[in-house]
Amino acid sequence: NxxxxxxxxxxxxxxxxxxxxxxxxDMNHNSMYWYRQDPGMGLRLIYYSASEGxxxxxxxxxxxxxxxxxxxxxxxRLESAAPSQTSVYFCASSRLADEQYFGPGxxxxxx
Amino acid sequence: QxxxxxxxxxxxxxxxxxxxxxxxxxxxxxxYFMWYRQYSRKGPELLMYTYSSGNKxxxxxxxxxxxxxxxISLFIRDSQPSDSATYLCAMSEGAGNNRxxxxxxGTSLAVNP
Numbered sequence: 001n002x003x004x005x006x007x008x009x010x011x012x013x014x015x016x017x018x019x020x021x022x023x024x025x026d027m028n029h030n031s032m033y034w035y036r037q038d039p040g041m042g043l044r045l046i047y048y049s050a051s052e053g054x055x056x057x058x059x060x061x062x063x064x065x066x067x068x069x070x071x072x073x074x075x076x077r078l079e080s081a082a083p084s085q086t087s088v089y090f091c092a093s094s095r096l097a098d099e100q101y102f103g104p105g106x107x108x109x110x111x
Numbered sequence: 112q113x114x115x116x117x118x119x120x121x122x123x124x125x126x127x128x129x130x131x132x133x134x135x136x137x138x139x140x141x142x143y144f145m146w147y148r149q150y151s152r153k154g155p156e157l158l159m160y161t162y163s164s165g166n167k168x169x170x171x172x173x174x175x176x177x178x179x180x181x182x183i184s185l186f187i188r189d190s191q192p193s194d195s196a197t198y199l200c201a202m203s204e205g206a207g208n209n210r211x212x213x214x215x216x217g218t219s220l221a222v223n224p
Contacts, residue, residue, distance in 0.1 A: 040119075042199070042214050042215075042217060043199065043214045044222065045211060045212075048211065057117060058211065074184075090154050090155075092154075097211070097212070098145055098161060098212065099145075099157055100199075100212065102155050104153060105153070
């Protein structure tokens with residue numbers, strides 16, 4: 001089992017460019033999450049999907065959109081990237097809300 | 112004031128030491144308490160999970176929850192260099208799969224050979 005996979009691992013964008021971060025899990029989990037992690041700010045929830053077909057905002061949703069494509073896949077889109085979105089992005093999935101399994105992360109730099 | 116407070120450290124100890132990591136919280140409705148470990152440039156991984164008050168032991172790791180003081184701890188016995196990582200506490204309230212985790216900022220631990 002690969003667990004939670006994320007692509008790409010690294011990305012550099014210019015301000016105003018768009019991109020989609022991909023996430024897939026092979027553990028048959030219902031719930032999936034997108035977090036960003038910044039020094040001094042910790043992990044902050046961007047969006048989550050408690051089940052296929054539903055998505056909800058987390059703590060910091062502005063500037064992002066998500067799509068729960070199917071039970072396995074949950075993508076995060078930045079429509080017009082800003083330097084404030086420079087961060088490490090983690091996708092996670094869970095069967096139970098608390099036992100979350102994380103992917104390896106995407107390091108995004110916006111210049 | 113944040114809902115969950117965690118001293119970011121860094122904490123540096125010699126190999127073999129007993130390590131104590133702590134979080135305090137303000138929301139008395141929290142019932143589920145977790146410790147995650149995050150190695151450098153990796154995603155967090157669940158280390159310990161506790162429901163309500165009490166202790167839970169797993170090998171060299173012990174998690175304690177004191178709900179009356181709103182305080183949780185993670186103890187690492189006989190610490191090893193491989194324990195060098197950032198330790199994040201997380202907690203949640205209520206029931207159902209819609210509940211969200213509230214995270215501490217993480218404590219950076221270095222175990223020196």
